[in-house]
Amino acid sequence: MALLSILNYPDKRLHKIAKPVEKVDERIRKLVADMAETMYAAPGVGLAATQVDVHERVIVIDVSESHNQLRAFINPEIVWSSDERKINEEGCLSVPGIYDSVERAERVRVRALNEKGEPFELECEGLLAVCVQHEMDHLMGRVFVEYLSPLKQTRIKTKMKKLAHAM
Secondary structure: OOOOOOOOOOOHHHHOOOEOOOOOOHHHHHHHHHHHHHHHHOOOOEEEHHHHOOOEOEEEEOOOOOOOOOEEEEEEEEEEEOOOEEEEEEEEOOEEEEEEEEEEEOEEEEEEEOOOOOEEEEEEEHHHHHHHHHHHHHHOOOOHHHHOOHHHHHHHHHHHHHHHHHO
């Protein structure tokens, strides 16, 4: 396994739309393992392949306290979302140190393939539902700060650019 580099907002590559995975093979299983290692090391609860500059529809998530319930979502699609909405504070490994409130569906049902290529459906609520929606946004080239006001977006871009120059 290997730690991957995480792209930082406002990197333009974060806005690429991910392509479907053609075949779940050893390369995809290695990507899932490397993404999981990267997510745990960051530390975070979710990571989309887009964030590590791989533009394929792959997400890893583990919202457990013990970090032992890793889920891989390959070619995920939300097949249902609740009408009830909830505002949660979100952060992102591509926007380190920035947290803000985002409104999302309270519950979603997602259909995807696991790392063996087997299809599954999962009903998600709470942090898992937020995480699935957040990571799927990445696959569509969207970062959570884009839900915020233009003023907040500008401030975050400026802060992130300053951080990048300081490194």
